[in-house]
Amino acid sequence: MTQLKNDTFLRALLKEPVEYTPIWMMRQAGRYLPEYRATRARAGSFMGLCTSPDYATEVTLQPLERFPLDAAILFSDILTVPDAMGLGLYFAEGEGPKFQRPLRDETAIRALVPAELDKLRYVFDAVASIRQALDGRVPLIGFSGSPFTLACYMVEGGGSDDFRHVKAMLYSRPELLHHILEMNTQSVIAYLNAQIDAGAQAVQIFDTWGGALSHAAYREFSLAYMQRIVAGLKREADGRRVPVIVFTKGGGQWLEDIAAIGADCVGLDWTTDIGQARARVGAKVALQGNFDPNALFAEPAAIEREVARILAGYGQGSGHVFNLGHGISQFADPAHAGALVDAVHRLSRRYHCD
Amino acid sequence: MTQLKNDTFLRALLKEPVEYTPIWMMRQAGRYLPEYRATRARAGSFMGLCTSPDYATEVTLQPLERFPLDAAILFSDILTVPDAMGLGLYFAEGEGPKFQRPLRDETAIRALVPAELDKLRYVFDAVASIRQALDGRVPLIGFSGSPFTLACYMVEGGGSDDFRHVKAMLYSRPELLHHILEMNTQSVIAYLNAQIDAGAQAVQIFDTWGGALSHAAYREFSLAYMQRIVAGLKREADGRRVPVIVFTKGGGQWLEDIAAIGADCVGLDWTTDIGQARARVGAKVALQGNFDPNALFAEPAAIEREVARILAGYGQGSGHVFNLGHGISQFADPAHAGALVDAVHRLSRRYHCD
DSSP: OOOOSOOHHHHHHTTOOOSSOOBOOTTOSSTTSHHHHHHHHHHSSHHHHHHOHHHHHHHHHHHHHHSOOSOEEOOOOTTHHHIIIIIOEEEETTTEEEESSOOOSHHHHHTOOOOOGGGGHHHHHHHHHHHHHHTTSSOEEEEEEOHHHHHHHHHHSBOOSSOHHHHHHHHHOHHHHHHHHHHHHHHHHHHHHHHHHHTOSEEEEEESSGGGSOHHHHIIIIIHHHHHHHHHSOOEETTEEOOEEEEETTOGGGHHHHHTTSOSEEEOOTTSOHHHHHHHHTTTOEEEEEEOGGGGGSOHHHHHHHHHHHHHHHOSSSOEEEEESSOOOTTOOHHHHHHHHHHHHHHHGGGGOO | OOOOSOOHHHHHHTTOOOSSOOBOOTTOSSTTSHHHHHHHHHHSSHHHHHHOHHHHHHHHHHHHHHSOOSOEEOOOOTTHHHIIIIIOEEEETTTEEEESSOOOSHHHHHTOOOOOGGGGHHHHHHHHHHHHHHTTSSOEEEEEEOHHHHHHHHHHSBOOSSOHHHHHHHHHOHHHHHHHHHHHHHHHHHHHHHHHHHTOSEEEEEESSGGGSOHHHHIIIIIHHHHHHHHHSOOEETTEEOOEEEEETTOGGGHHHHHTSSOSEEEOOTTSOHHHHHHHHTTTOEEEEEEOGGGGGSOHHHHHHHHHHHHHHHOSSSOEEEEESSOOOTTOOHHHHHHHHHHHHHHHGGGGOO
16 A cells, blocks of 8 residues: 555544644535536536445545645445445435335334445445545545434434424334444444545544434434454554544544543534643543534634634644544535635644644 | 412522412423414414514413413523524424524624613513513513524524534634624613513523533633623512523533622533532532433322422422423423422422422
């Protein structure tokens, strides 16, 4: 394998010395970029992008051509896994992802089995293709949704603003939800390990909806399964550690619990004070975050002030990967994203001179 | 004034001994009740309900006829205040509240002045009418939106899922947002004091959107103004203390800061562990919450288990007002709400026997 030219991101995840704070942006390849929209139009559909290793490679690399980002992340969707479990993923225009066969009755739930990896071959092919195209420029991040976040979509049948069905199941029939989560967990372990085999150099588990739970339910229905995933992952490839990042949006109250599951890094949304987070769990894990993605709607000078505040909050030394606290908005101005990346690189050097 | 027949709610807010844990539900008078929908149909519109003291009284009392709730809350809308400031509130069917004149340019913002209380007379008339109709049955809660939450609607022009405009203003032109917040604060102090004069026996400040901010921005743009409101309120009426409840949805990470602004009680959404919250701030304030409103979609037996868990989490003694962590869903089954109230009253007695 080619030697990495920029491994700042991997070093920061392991709290090894770095020269500056590395940055990548959740959803950095996406609709806010006109070149993405052009490729998406050529591909014909969102799933057309995801299932073609060529298109997935093209859009994964697009933000790196614009901005000196310190990592690339596989372009894919978190719902590829339940799709491979037979739920029938489709995207209704303007409505977000949906499943043809949501899990609503006990028979369907009991019949659920782990995803066949063969049906996800296109993802691993994309990882291999992107890794080759990167040619050692920056590390490649693989990812998956968390078992609970996947279950939300699988039970609701799509996005939801109240999680009515999955919460009814959680409280009334917890054993059914546990069966879904068990199948998801086995699927995600195999899915992420196959991404690592294909060339992913770090992996992130996105727990987008765990923050919608009570603390007690979060531990039982989301965190416990992420812990099993972390324990089941290959943690080394090409003789180098493959760091694991766990990110629960809205999980700031539970950092101690999250930091205890064995991941190398914990993601923070923008509501958490990063200095307090470091004091609470920084001895155990690296931290990723935590710029408010909607602060990108402000002027570049304001973006720079906010970057300075977060960098000062984390303070001196390694262990911080700069990122947004959630995916970049489709309405964000690419020039503002560029101002963010520039400010992080420029302002962070003073925190890494020892 | 008539003697209160049931003052359990007021005593719990002041951590005085009670026989059981009192309960009310945010949005307890609302669309999940068929009798509410019938009155709403007669009134012709949502604002028709709010602006008529007779209708407002009728719907405020409806949930008390069904359930032995320990408090009534004024039926109104948080956007009455910016409406009285001249922004032109209207409700587009199925779209939620909107403003005809959102605050988008500096001239309009600089021209903003506090609400004229005369334009809110219908609210104070409703408070007086409800208080009379209650006849001492349970205490009446008055309320207002927080200055920041009101500003979100005033700047966005309605609901928003990203708060793009208000966040751009917050980061790029903070002085403009501070002017809006200053006008809102002066308005809310006068508004809540007039509700207290009209008969409100406790007041709650709803900070629905403060949780969308970073910790630093929350303190500067939401909490600081709520602190000024708390300091500006009449805290006694009819020779009895008028307790103040402050509720920031998503504020669980900031409880210490919230508990320090002088309110009697801090509301918790369902993501916060109430036992941990009591350990953190329970010596300073009473706590209100924190049942997941969407757990009402589960069976009554499951609702009872969840009630038992929360009561045990708070533990022995007064200082807890049971509530939902957010408003009850329009799709909730009234029978499940009844099961909740029953379970709280039945299961909480053991925590109040000393």
